[in-house]
Amino acid sequence: MRFMMIVKATEDSEAGVLPSAEQLDAMMRYNMELARAGVLLAADGLHPSSGAIRISYPEPGGKPKITDGPFTEAKELIAGYTLIEVKTREEAIEWAKRMPDPHGFGAGQIELRQIFEPTELTQDPEAQAKQYEMREHIQRQNP
Amino acid sequence: MSAADTHRTIEAIWRIESSKIIAYLTRMVRDIGLAEDLAQDALIAALERWPNDGIPDNPGGWLMTAAKRKALDLLRRNKVRDRKYELLGREMDARMDSEMEVPETGEVNDDLLRLIFMTCHPVLSPEARVALTLRLLGGLTTAEIARAYLVPEPTIAQRIVRAKRTLSATRVAFEIPQGTELKPRLASVLEVIYLMFNEGYAASSGSQWIRPLLCQEALRIGRVLAEIAPTEAEVHGLVALMEFQSSRFKSRVNAQGEPVLLMDQNRALWDYLLIRRGFAALERIEQLGGMTGPYAIQAAISACHAGAPSAAETDWIRISALYEALAQVSPSPIVELNRAVALSMAFGPEIGLEIVDILRSEPALKGYHLLPSVRGDMLFKLGRLDEAGAEFKLAASLTDNQRERALLLDRAAESLRAAP
Numbered sequence: 001m002r003f004m005m006i007v008k009a010t011e012d013s014e015a016g017v018l019p020s021a022e023q024l025d026a027m028m029r030y031n032m033e034l035a036r037a038g039v040l041l042a043a044d045g046l047h048p049s050s051g052a053i054r055i056s057y058p059e060p061g062g063k064p065k066i067t068d069g070p071f072t073e074a075k076e077l078i079a080g081y082t083l084i085e086v087k088t089r090e091e092a093i094e095w096a097k098r099m100p101d102p103h104g105f106g107a108g109q110i111e112l113r114q115i116f117e118p119t120e121l122t123q124d125p126e127a128q129a130k131q132y133e134m135r136e137h138i139q140r141q142n143p
Numbered sequence: 144m145s146a147a148d149t150h151r152t153i154e155a156i157w158r159i160e161s162s163k164i165i166a167y168l169t170r171m172v173r174d175i176g177l178a179e180d181l182a183q184d185a186l187i188a189a190l191e192r193w194p195n196d197g198i199p200d201n202p203g204g205w206l207m208t209a210a211k212r213k214a215l216d217l218l219r220r221n222k223v224r225d226r227k228y229e230l231l232g233r234e235m236d237a238r239m240d241s242e243m244e245v246p247e248t249g250e251v252n253d254d255l256l257r258l259i260f261m262t263c264h265p266v267l268s269p270e271a272r273v274a275l276t277l278r279l280l281g282g283l284t285t286a287e288i289a290r291a292y293l294v295p296e297p298t299i300a301q302r303i304v305r306a307k308r309t310l311s312a313t314r315v316a317f318e319i320p321q322g323t324e325l326k327p328r329l330a331s332v333l334e335v336i337y338l339m340f341n342e343g344y345a346a347s348s349g350s351q352w353i354r355p356l357l358c359q360e361a362l363r364i365g366r367v368l369a370e371i372a373p374t375e376a377e378v379h380g381l382v383a384l385m386e387f388q389s390s391r392f393k394s395r396v397n398a399q400g401e402p403v404l405l406m407d408q409n410r411a412l413w414d415y416l417l418i419r420r421g422f423a424a425l426e427r428i429e430q431l432g433g434m435t436g437p438y439a440i441q442a443a444i445s446a447c448h449a450g451a452p453s454a455a456e457t458d459w460i461r462i463s464a465l466y467e468a469l470a471q472v473s474p475s476p477i478v479e480l481n482r483a484v485a486l487s488m489a490f491g492p493e494i495g496l497e498i499v500d501i502l503r504s505e506p507a508l509k510g511y512h513l514l515p516s517v518r519g520d521m522l523f524k525l526g527r528l529d530e531a532g533a534e535f536k537l538a539a540s541l542t543d544n545q546r547e548r549a550l551l552l553d554r555a556a557e558s559l560r561a562a563p
Binding site: 032035036037038039040041042083085087088090091093094095 | 151152154155156158159248252356359362363364365366367370371416420
């Protein structure tokens, strides 16, 4: 299952203050740890919302409305995300707990959200019988 | 936190930490079975203490320290009996001065690499290698492995016990193979991972869409290997290949659970995050001097499909060239058949048919329905309709898959109807 660890924005990140060398170093080490565990899918940081654009639909069926940033309420904005693929929800929590405080000064906040995925493993015997039937067929089609 | 929550959290921590602990202990006690037992003892200690004491701040360090202590106790107990253990014990006494020391990243990487070379050692049967790797590198329980393979749990348990015994009995060293030994040993590791992946890939199906544990675990172990052996191009080749193949999970079977051919798949359903990762892995191969190994070449073929916006825009000329390269490094009749299809798509059916006609005398493809099926298609395109009809009929008689048989019989009827 996949999870997104969302790093919330702070006043600093919104002001375009870059992380300190120590913070960058800690984050780098953390990402290396995720990669070495084979769970890291992607990780990116975002520009402040001053360069952002918001598209909304105030009228049902109407044209989209374009609003330029910056947007207020830093805690409702996001500053970056890390996508991981893990076996259980608890594993995702455990990894999220190990992320260094992304902003320092006690201002950091990380939100963990599960990504929608098609239904998980089935135990349906009929489906399993079908899998067996297909097995050889598909193996020969690869790559 | 309830007891059940704590238990699940401990399981999650175990999954993250166990392979590192087992690798470290194997180096310490020189026996993989003993190392796993000791690591399990540490896990049991955590299961006993953490529900009451709370989960420590550094749970990985706690487990590692507990495991080391247990190993040290054992070495001390065996002191009198065995001189080798006595020396190890003394060495460890010195090392245990700083109890919570975290091993260096490089050291952990090397230990993990040694462990995977051990669990994939050619002295073991392929099934045993897969089971042991899932257990020790994947941190999966015997029950989980058994469920993934749809076999009874004792079968897997026995397989693992025997594998560990064989490794001890044959005194397989805990080391990274050097020199000329490295290439074949690495090939064995990659084979185990790909075997695991294919087992899961072949078992996944449509409407009840399955994300089999085996695929996910193979891909994860592959990604780990790419980090701990970053200079091996073939490791990245295998990872790229698995990323590309995984990107098509959702589109490769229809709602009825029937397989959908690559050319007919809905490309909007492909996972472009995994495709991007596949291309990134190929890039690492380029940086290492280019693709020459069979996994890298297969990944490059897969990339041609992944990068084509539609089936019609597939670069068949490049795919033909890549199959040619694959046939050089890893020749097989199946590769030849694929090369013939690619050439036919790139340059027309006459050229493909020349190769397919040669393959008809190939004993390994005798009774393989895709050979007459491919030949029928080429003959059909050339307007040799009677012959095409006969080939489709033959192909239909060779497949066990009902739906495929029906499709082939349809094509046979279509050819014969159109024939003059």
